[in-house]
Amino acid sequence: MTLEISAIEALDPLAKIEAAKEHNIRFAELQFTDIMGIVKGVTIPLHQLKGSLQNGTWFDGSSVEGFTRIAESDQWLKPDMDTFAEIPWKPGHGELGAGPLGSRGTARVICDVYTPDGKPFVGDPRGVLKRQLERATKLGYVWNAGPELEFFLFRKDENGEIKPLPHDNAGYFDFSTDLGANIRQDMVNALEAFGISVEAAHHEVAAGQHEIDFRYADGLKTADNAVTFKFTLKAIAQIHGLYATFMPKPIFGINGSGMHTHQSLYSIAESRNAFADPENQYGLSDLARSYMAGILAHARGMIAVLAPLVNSYKRLVPGYEAPTYLTWGRTNRSALIRVPKVSPGISIEATRVEVRCPDPSSNTYLAFAAMLAAGLDGVEKGLELAPPVEESLYAMSPERIKKAGIRELPGTLGEAIDELERDEVICAALGDHVLTHYVEAKRAEWDEYRTQVSTWEVEKYLDAF
Ligand code: GLU
Numbered sequence: 368m369t370l371e372i373s374a375i376e377a378l379d380p381l382a383k384i385e386a387a388k389e390h391n392i393r394f395a396e397l398q399f400t401d402i403m404g405i406v407k408g409v410t411i412p413l414h415q416l417k418g419s420l421q422n423g424t425w426f427d428g429s430s431v432e433g434f435t436r437i438a439e440s441d442q443w444l445k446p447d448m449d450t451f452a453e454i455p456w457k458p459g460h461g462e463l464g465a466g467p468l469g470s471r472g473t474a475r476v477i478c479d480v481y482t483p484d485g486k487p488f489v490g491d492p493r494g495v496l497k498r499q500l501e502r503a504t505k506l507g508y509v510w511n512a513g514p515e516l517e518f519f520l521f522r523k524d525e526n527g528e529i530k531p532l533p534h535d536n537a538g539y540f541d542f543s544t545d546l547g548a549n550i551r552q553d554m555v556n557a558l559e560a561f562g563i564s565v566e567a568a569h570h571e572v573a574a575g576q577h578e579i580d581f582r583y584a585d586g587l588k589t590a591d592n593a594v595t596f597k598f599t600l601k602a603i604a605q606i607h608g609l610y611a612t613f614m615p616k617p618i619f620g621i622n623g624s625g626m627h628t629h630q631s632l633y634s635i636a637e638s639r640n641a642f643a644d645p646e647n648q649y650g651l652s653d654l655a656r657s658y659m660a661g662i663l664a665h666a667r668g669m670i671a672v673l674a675p676l677v678n679s680y681k682r683l684v685p686g687y688e689a690p691t692y693l694t695w696g697r698t699n700r701s702a703l704i705r706v707p708k709v710s711p712g713i714s715i716e717a718t719r720v721e722v723r724c725p726d727p728s729s730n731t732y733l734a735f736a737a738m739l740a741a742g743l744d745g746v747e748k749g750l751e752l753a754p755p756v757e758e759s760l761y762a763m764s765p766e767r768i769k770k771a772g773i774r775e776l777p778g779t780l781g782e783a784i785d786e787l788e789r790d791e792v793i794c795a796a797l798g799d800h801v802l803t804h805y806v807e808a809k810r811a812e813w814d815e816y817r818t819q820v821s822t823w824e825v826e827k828y829l830d831a832f
């Protein structure tokens with residue numbers, strides 16, 4: 368049995384370590400992410416964790432993407448014991464994980480990154496999110512978020528190579544008894560062992576595509592959960608001989624994978640959801656409306672963070688339930704922001720807005736920080752929200768869209784990076800360090816892509832010209 372989160376969550380850090388020891392856990396995996404959102408980690412024997420809590424665990428930051436230069440390479444990790452949980456596929460007992468030389472039981476701990484002089488490192492993505500969350504707290508709010516991560520489960524080809532080969536032919540909400548449905552259930556069990564409370568799991572629209580939704584929480588907990596979610600799903604798929612990918616558009620001509628993010632502000636002083644106003648036609652308070660206006664105003668500036676890959680822009684095209692236009696609506700899935708209906712009988716505390724442009728390849732900490740910064744800018748400036756567009760934008764002619772003054776998301780990563788550099792609010796939210804490294808890396812990625820000659824070009828032009 369995996370160490371139950373409910374049995375340890377109320378314990379202090381040292382008591383957690385004791386409980387883990389009694390449970391045959393022998394290691395701690397100290398984790399953080401680089402600026403691209405790739406999970407990094409160092410494994411220490413559990414008996415070193417107490418020392419790490421006191422003195423930190425040092426590492427060479429110059430070898431981590433976007434961290435430091437050689438000359439200033441030393442950094443240290445400060446474990447956040449609120450995130451202490453046993454990695455469920457590595458228990459120190461039973462068939463999985465226990466090796467011939469003893470227990471491989473391992474607990475995961477997410478860490479903050481610090482500089483030698485004891486300051487939070489400005490380039491730590493988790494720190495970037497914490498700064499925005501603190502800004503919200505100063506304004507009197509807790510930012511709550513709940514993402515819907517979509518993903519594909521693929522097979523390997525006969526040579527064992529990773530290829531985009533869907534393992535099923537099912538569609539949206541199909542009930543199936545195939546391997547995918549079993550794997551989803553194993554994924555849910557693994558996520559819950561990490562303390563992530565799953566709400567529902569279903570087959571998505573495209574063949575081989577799935578979605579698992581978990582309960583919303585404050586922004587930091589949710590971002591930690593999203594990072595955990597991604598490596599958990601990859602690990603469980605691998606155990607079953609498949610692989611899970613969060614690549615936004617792995618296959619041309621069918622839906623891609625999004626990370627729609629539901630969000631709201633909770634008033635600390637009034638102990639209530641500050642987005643809710645039952646008097647308003649959409650159930651939205653003035654605060655929520657200004658927040659949405661902020662999201663729309665900065666959508667072009669922050670999309671390079673929310674949809675960070677060359678491939679992300681192949682998802683953000685008309686016709687596949689992903690947004691392309693900067694609008695909002697109740698039911699409109701082509702709009703950038705959707706306002707889910709809060710059914711009668713459900714508490715208005717559930718009022719929230721769903722931002723549909725992010726995709727799951729983003730660094731969740733940076734994507735959350737950017738959206739919160741955009742929303743709070745709308746709040747602080749009291750921005751006016753344009754009227755909703757309920758008509759499907761995919762069906763509207765380009766002339767009508769233009770006439771209505773509706774703006775679009777950038778069409779490529781190259782354009783998105785230019786927009787990011789122009790948006791002072793998003794630049795400030797990322798901070799100089801992250802911004803500089805991010806833009807440099809993304810520009811190089813874009814340049815590498817745009818100079819390639821693709822199969823499509825060869826097939827289209829070689830013979831014709
Ligand atoms: N897969 C779609 C996207 O790329 C979303 C489908 C849905 O509404 O769940 O955003």
Ligand code: MG
Nearest residue numbers: 515517571578
């Ligand atoms: Mg979905």
